[in-house]
Structure formats: C-alpha cells, structure tokens
Amino acid sequence: MPTVIDVAREAGVSLATVSRVLNGSAPVSPVLREKVSAAVRALEFRPNLMAQGLRRGHSNTVALLVGDIAQRHFAELTMHVQAALEEIGASLMLFNLGHSAARLLDFLERAPSMKLRGVAIALSDTVPAAVEPLVAEIRRGDIAVVAIGQNLTRYGIPSIVHEERAAAQRSTAYLLGKGHRRIAYVGRIKGSAVGSERFRGYRAALRAAGVFDDALVFDLAFRYAAGRDAIVRARENGIAFTAVQGGSDEIAMGALAALRDLGLRVPDDVAVVGFGDVDMGAYLRPALTTLSSHPEEAARHLRDLVVSDANGAAGLILLPRTLVERSSS
Amino acid sequence: MPTVIDVAREAGVSLATVSRVLNGSAPVSPVLREKVSAAVRALEFRPNLMAQGLRRGHSNTVALLVGDIAQRHFAELTMHVQAALEEIGASLMLFNLGHSAARLLDFLERAPSMKLRGVAIALSDTVPAAVEPLVAEIRRGDIAVVAIGQNLTRYGIPSIVHEERAAAQRSTAYLLGKGHRRIAYVGRIKGSAVGSERFRGYRAALRAAGVFDDALVFDLAFRYAAGRDAIVRARENGIAFTAVQGGSDEIAMGALAALRDLGLRVPDDVAVVGFGDVDMGAYLRPALTTLSSHPEEAARHLRDLVVSDANGAAGLILLPRTLVERSSS
DNA sequence: CTGAAAGCGCTTACAG
DNA sequence: CTGAAAGCGCTTACAG
Numbered sequence: 001m002p003t004v005i006d007v008a009r010e011a012g013v014s015l016a017t018v019s020r021v022l023n024g025s026a027p028v029s030p031v032l033r034e035k036v037s038a039a040v041r042a043l044e045f046r047p048n049l050m051a052q053g054l055r056r057g058h059s060n061t062v063a064l065l066v067g068d069i070a071q072r073h074f075a076e077l078t079m080h081v082q083a084a085l086e087e088i089g090a091s092l093m094l095f096n097l098g099h100s101a102a103r104l105l106d107f108l109e110r111a112p113s114m115k116l117r118g119v120a121i122a123l124s125d126t127v128p129a130a131v132e133p134l135v136a137e138i139r140r141g142d143i144a145v146v147a148i149g150q151n152l153t154r155y156g157i158p159s160i161v162h163e164e165r166a167a168a169q170r171s172t173a174y175l176l177g178k179g180h181r182r183i184a185y186v187g188r189i190k191g192s193a194v195g196s197e198r199f200r201g202y203r204a205a206l207r208a209a210g211v212f213d214d215a216l217v218f219d220l221a222f223r224y225a226a227g228r229d230a231i232v233r234a235r236e237n238g239i240a241f242t243a244v245q246g247g248s249d250e251i252a253m254g255a256l257a258a259l260r261d262l263g264l265r266v267p268d269d270v271a272v273v274g275f276g277d278v279d280m281g282a283y284l285r286p287a288l289t290t291l292s293s294h295p296e297e298a299a300r301h302l303r304d305l306v307v308s309d310a311n312g313a314a315g316l317i318l319l320p321r322t323l324v325e326r327s328s329s
Numbered sequence: 330m331p332t333v334i335d336v337a338r339e340a341g342v343s344l345a346t347v348s349r350v351l352n353g354s355a356p357v358s359p360v361l362r363e364k365v366s367a368a369v370r371a372l373e374f375r376p377n378l379m380a381q382g383l384r385r386g387h388s389n390t391v392a393l394l395v396g397d398i399a400q401r402h403f404a405e406l407t408m409h410v411q412a413a414l415e416e417i418g419a420s421l422m423l424f425n426l427g428h429s430a431a432r433l434l435d436f437l438e439r440a441p442s443m444k445l446r447g448v449a450i451a452l453s454d455t456v457p458a459a460v461e462p463l464v465a466e467i468r469r470g471d472i473a474v475v476a477i478g479q480n481l482t483r484y485g486i487p488s489i490v491h492e493e494r495a496a497a498q499r500s501t502a503y504l505l506g507k508g509h510r511r512i513a514y515v516g517r518i519k520g521s522a523v524g525s526e527r528f529r530g531y532r533a534a535l536r537a538a539g540v541f542d543d544a545l546v547f548d549l550a551f552r553y554a555a556g557r558d559a560i561v562r563a564r565e566n567g568i569a570f571t572a573v574q575g576g577s578d579e580i581a582m583g584a585l586a587a588l589r590d591l592g593l594r595v596p597d598d599v600a601v602v603g604f605g606d607v608d609m610g611a612y613l614r615p616a617l618t619t620l621s622s623h624p625e626e627a628a629r630h631l632r633d634l635v636v637s638d639a640n641g642a643a644g645l646i647l648l649p650r651t652l653v654e655r656s657s658s
Numbered sequence: 659c660t661g662a663a664a665g666c667g668c669t670t671a672c673a674g
Numbered sequence: 675c676t677g678a679a680a681g682c683g684c685t686t687a688c689a690g
Contacts, residue, residue: 001442046439046442053382054383069404070408075401093390094411094422096408113330113376114378141330228612253612256614257613260614261614280582283557285590
C-alpha cells in the first residue's frame with residue numbers, strides 16, 4: 001500500500017503538499033496540485049484510515065445502537081441510516097442491544113476510546129439516567145450523540161422522534177369512530193418507553209370517550225408472541241372486545257394469527273390496527289391498518305445532525321405519523 | 330482521555346511495560362503488573378483504538394456486506410454476526426449493497442485502506458469475477474475475506490453456505506409426494522445466484538418426475554411483489570397450478586396474499602412452500618411451510634474463520650436445511 | 659524482566 | 675504557496 005511519502009516522492013513535492021491537495025485544507029498551486037493528483041492516480045493511493053483517524057482525533061464511523069435488529073422497523077432504520085451516512089462518507093458500525101440496558105451502558109463506556117464520529121441511539125426501551133455522564137464524556141471527545149425514536153432531550157441528547165402519543169390517540173379515535181367501544185391495547189411492553197407512550201395516547205382517547213377499561217390492556221411478551229398471547233389470554237378469561245390496537249405491526253400480526261385460530265373474522269368480528277407500517281403489513285390478508293413511520297427521514301435528520309455536529313443544541317425533531325387504512329379495520 | 334504515558338507515569342514504569350501488561354504480550358513481574366493494573370483502573374484508561382490500529386496495522390472491525398438488509402434473512406444474519414463478532418471483541422461495520430455489484434466493487438476497492446480485520450460478503454446476487462483481484466489485494470493486507478450464503482470458493486474465498494439445490498429438490502419432491510404435478514416456481518430472480526441454484530433443485534425434482542414445465546417458472550420483481558405478481562400473471566395467462574415453490578419466504582408471502590385475493594384457498598386449492606424460515610412465517614395464517622436456515626451457525630463459522638485468519642484455505646462449509654412443515658402445504 | 663527509542667501514516671502549526 | 679519537523683497514542687524490536 002502506497003503512503004503519502006510515496007506520493008510525495010512520485011510527485012516531487014513535500015508530504016504537506018500532498019496532504020493539502022488530498023484534503024483541500026490549504027491553497028496549492030495548480031501545477032503542484034496536478035502533479036499530486038497524477039501521483040495519487042498512478043499509485044492508486046488511498047489514505048490509511050487508521051493514521052488519519054489518529055491524527056485527526058476521530059474516525060469517520062458512526063455507531064448505531066439499535067434496541068433489537070430482529071424488529072423490522074429497526075432493520076429498516078438501519079438500512080436508511082447506512083445510506084444516509086454514506087452520503088457524507090461515513091461508515092456505519094452496528095451494535096445490537098437486544099433490549100439490554102447493561103449493554104447500552106457498556107458500549108457508551110467504551111465509546112470514547114473508539115474515536116467515533118457519532119453515536120446514534122435508537123431504542124424503544126427505557127433509558128436509565130446512568131447514560132447521562134457517559135454521554136457527557138463521549139461528547140467531550142467531540143463525538144455527536146443523537147437519539148432516534150425516543151426523546152432523550154432530558155439527558156441533553158438531541159432527539160429525532162416520531163409522534164407516538166398523539167398518533168395512538170388518533171388511531172384509537174378512528175376505531176371509536178367506527179363504533180368500537182371495547183378496544184384492547186396490546187403492547188404496553190414492560191420497560192418500553194415508546195410502548196407506554198403509545199399506550200397513553202390510546203388511554204387518552206378512550207378516557208375522552210368514557211370507555212377506558214384497564215382489563216383490556218395487555219403487556220406480555222414481545223413481537224409476534226405478544227399479540228398472539230394477548231388474544232389467547234383474553235379469550236381464556238372471557239374478556240370481550242371488538243378491536244385491537246397493537247403496540248407495533250408485529251404485535252398486530254401476532255394478534256391476527258390468534259384471531260384466525262380462534263375462528264374470529266377480521267375486521268368483521270375484531271378490527272386490528274398496528275403501529276409502524278412495516279412493509280409486510282400490506283401483504284397480509286387482511287392487510288394491516290397501521291400508522292406510518294418515516295425511517296428514511298429520520299436517517300436524513302441524523303445525517304444532518306452528525307454533519308453540523310449537533311452537540312449543544314439538544315433539540316427535538318418530530319416526525320408525524322399518518323393512519324394507513326387497510327382491510328383489517 | 331488518559332494515554333499510556335499517563336498510565337506509565339502513574340505506575341512509575343515505562344510505556345513498554347504498560348503495553349506489555351495491557352496486551353500480555355511479554356512477561357512482566359507481578360509487582361509491576363499490579364502497579365500498572367492499579368494505574369489503569371485509577372485513570373479508567375482505555376487504549377485509543379485508532380493508535381492501536383495504526384500501530385498494529387489493522388483495526389478490530391469486520392465489515393459485513395449484505396445483499397439487501399431489507400430482506401429478512403439478511404437482517405437475521407446481521408444480528409447473529411454482530412453477536413458472534415462481539416465474542417471475539419470485534420466490531421461490526423455494516424454495508425448494504427442493495428443488490429448493486431458496482432457498490433460491491435467500490436467497497437472492496439476501498440477496503441484495504443480501512444484496515445479491517447475481516448470482510449464478510451453475504452450476497453445472493455451473482456458476484457462478478459472482477460472481485461477476484463480486489464479480494465487478493467485485501468488479503469495482502471492480512472484481512473480475512475469470507476463469503477456467507479453463496480459459494481465463492483472459485484474466487485479463492487472460503488465460503489459458508491446453506492445447501493440450496495438439494496434443499497429445493499427435496500422440497501419439490503415433498504410437493505410431488507403430496508400428489509401435486511403442476512408446481513410453479515417463483516423466484517428464479519434475474520441475477521440471483523442463490524435463486525437460480527434453488528431453481529435447479531426444483532427443476533431436477535420435476536424432471537425426475539417427468540413433469541417440468543417452463544411455463545410455471547416465474548422470475549419477476551423481488552420480495553413480496555414477486556410472489557404476488559407471479560400469481561396474478563399466471564392467472565391472467567390461464568396457467569394452472571396446484572402448488573407454488575417460493576424462492577424465499579417473502580416471495581411465498583406475496584403469493585399467499587395474491588392467492589387469497591383471487592379467492593383460492595391454501596393449501597386446498599394451492600399449496601405454498603417458502604424458503605428460509607423467516608420468523609414471520611410461523612405467524613401467518615395459514616402458516617408457511619418452508620426450508621430452515623441457520624444464520625446463527627453461519628455467524629459462528631464466520632467468527633471462527635476470522636479468528637483463525639482463514640485466508641489460504643478457501644474451504645466450503647455447508648449448512649443443511651430441513652423442511653419445516655406447516656399448514657400452507 | 660525492563661526501559662529508551664523508533665516508527666506505524668497521517669495532518670498541521672511554524673517558518674519562510 | 676511550500677517544506678521541514680513535530681506529534682497523534684500506541685507497540686515492538688533492540689539492548690541490557
């Protein structure tokens with residue numbers, strides 16, 4: 001692998017000039033610039049990223065911490081984040097937390113030594129206050145820290161979030177508008193900050209209509225199993241309902257399967273609404289009514305925050321969700 | 330951030346001793362070892378990964394190139410690869426190719442300058458021969474290159490693959506055993522090496538039974554849409570069949586939706602079999618019959634190859650698939 | 659077993 | 675506009 005020394009020799013200039021041409025960090029005469037460019041091409045030179053990183057104090061890598069990449073919306077987010085970072089020449093380091101707060105803290109502790117360009121925290125789980133000093137330490141190294149999907153501005157972290165409470169409220173109101181009064185909520189998952197946020201919207205809508213009933217709220221396992229188990233258990237306990245608001249599309253899909261197994265028709269006997277508009281939903285039969293998500297937009301905002309070195313602001317960027325009506329409701 | 334110099338000063342030893350204790354690279358007397366450890370703890374020292382990488386000649390990051398992270402099985406693979414790499418203290422850099430060969434070549438060209446520890450290529454798309462010299466160049470830098478999901482041993486790349494042809498053949502034989510004679514294949518996707526490999530197994534089974542019919546082979550779009558479009562088009566063209574072998578679970582899911590839309594019952598009118606056993610399949614109704622995948626095992630093998638610095642061997646590791654029978658067939 | 663010194667490949671004051 | 679030199683923070687021969 002050729003180094004800047006080789007390029008300098010080939011071009012007949014100093015190391016400094018090579019570096020200046022490469023980075024455009026200082027004016028260089030057209031003659032030397034062309035010589036350097038020719039040498040770079042001839043040698044197929046590419047700067048050693050480790051050396052560059054050491055010297056500059058940071059790499060061009062952004063770490064994305066996701067709550068659980070097995071969940072569809074995190075996979076979609078990951079895809080868009082990778083693409084958005086690529087636009088600014090940054091690489092994506094992926095770290096899957098698997099819903100573990102311990103793993104989050106562990107990573108944040110190690111982050112300063114990694115010399116990252118940024119850290120994006122994408123979690124639905126409740127984030128412990130212990131992250132605050134760790135984030136402060138990371139920022140001391142001039143690393144951008146951004147939250148996606150959950151509002152962490154209370155820890156001074158700029159956050160890009162979808163509306164959750166208002167969206168769930170709107171969705172529940174939609175079901176109320178269709179005449180439903182017994183609407184179950186599946187997905188106030190224990191430890192999920194986002195899940196309980198959505199729950200609050202659901203509850204607000206039902207309270208406003210005077211039909212909130214705690215017996216219709218289920219917080220069980222997670223993903224498909226949660227949806228299925230909630231339906232099965234409700235049946236066992238003789239709890240009646242005519243609609244289900246899922247805490248996620250995957251939970252709603254699990255509910256659809258359980259309803260089918262119990263011989264209930266959707267939407268005739270029970271209407272089902274998901275959350276997140278995961279691509280699969282449109283291909284289910286009945287297709288899943290849901291609330292949209294905008295991972296691509298979130299990724300774009302993340303990219304911009306990394307570029308502008310967001311630290312300091314700790315602003316909140318809010319992405320709206322819209323109801324996507326399909327045949328399950 | 331404290332450096333080794335700070336640790337050395339704190340411990341009253343030389344830099345070399347600090348490094349030796351940190352890396353266990355040479356014997357150090359118990360007394361000094363303890364002094365260094367104490368200093369490391371006191372200062373909460375963590376080695377600068379950029380400096381370490383520059384000096385050692387490589388980082389501890391492994392790049393995973395996936396064909397399309399939007400496809401479920403790539404997301405699952407990514408999850409397991411991240412976990413497996415973590416066991417050896419390595420980080421995962423994720424690069425999504427989006428089925429673009431140009432992007433693959435581009436990444437491989439840049440790879441040597443990244444000073445990675447390894448590159449894992451997980452693609453279903455046909456890989457052009459142009460990768461061969463690029464891979465050779467990468468290896469010159471002592472970076473392990475491994476293929477997952479597609480046999481690239483012809484380019485000298487050790488490969489971890491699932492059986493494809495034999496599995497598809499077995500699956501098709503299973504449908505034949507159920508009495509089906511008109512079995513459609515959806516998923517010989519243009520440019521998909523893995524897809525056409527599966528197709529060959531399907532064809533072999535049907536030819537052995539003397540019932541292969543090219544009119545029943547569909548290679549259209551990809552993912553859900555492929556399955557849906559194939560069914561719709563077959564219907565429009567009056568092509569009859571009683572079973573569908575999908576080139577992937579997602580394609581099969583699209584087919585299920587289309588069949589439902591056309592008023593056909595599964596499995597009574599048409600049986601459907603997928604490929605890959607993506608988690609969603611078990612929650613569909615009817616649940617999807619499919620062929621298993623073993624991403625966790627693949628990730629484990631990858632980890633081992635990275636550790637043993639696989640280059641040179643170029644062996645083939647074959648993972649078996651088994652038929653997972655559910656209600657769609 | 660231990661330390662002083664060189665060097666990995668860059669970038670950036672500093673001096674001209 | 676240009677170059678010689680220092681230095682980012684490690685690791686590893688080399689000498690003792």
